[in-house]
Amino acid sequence: MAEILQPVQVLYCGVCSLPAEYCEFGADFEKCKPWLIRNAPQLYPDLIQESNSKVTDGISDQLQSSSITNGTEPSGSSAPKEPVKRLPGGKTKKKEKQEVIIEKVTRNKRKSITTLKGLDLFGVKLSDASKKLGKKFATGASVVKGPTEKDQIDVQGDIAYDIVEFITDTWPDVPETAIYFIEDGKKVPAV
Incomplete structure (x- = not known):
């Protein structure tokens, strides 16, 4: 007898509304990452590792900025860094030359x-x-x-x-x- 086929269950992203496995090709992948880590960790295991490393980097940055490490002022320049503008796909936007x-x-x-x-x-x-x-x-x-x-x-x-x-x-x-x-x-x- 013929085997009865079951419909495929598709998980759609709550941010960009694409199927979860196609989020990386969408324009808002950076916005989708937190949703994907919570709802579809099996599809993007490298995101979980990436988010864990960002958390540890963020904690070390906070320690340096609050001068808890050694009780003195942090080394380096005291001027705040200008945020880098990112384009879809993670590319950085170049600052226009005045010409x-x-x-x-x-x-x-x-x-x-x-x-x-x-x-x-x-x-x-x-x-x-x-x-x-x-x-x-x-x-x-x-x-x-x-x-x-x-x-x-x-x-x-x-x-x-x-x-x-x-x-x-x-x-x-x-x-x-x-x-x-x-x-x-x-x-x-x-x-």
């Missing part, structure tokens, strides 16, 4: 667009900057979202010949050493 990147993109053989990225990192309001660039070079300039979802200024035409001098004169907070050109896919200093 202006100028790139010329050619379209339709003879027409070109000059893009400026990073002016906002120096406190420059991009809408005002695009108006000033449009007036100075008598061309169209607009603020658009770039491929990395960051705002950039697109200026019609090839204005790379005079733009470095204009940027440093108009916005003295932007040093000339922080301006780079993209030439043949390589970042080249404008100086």
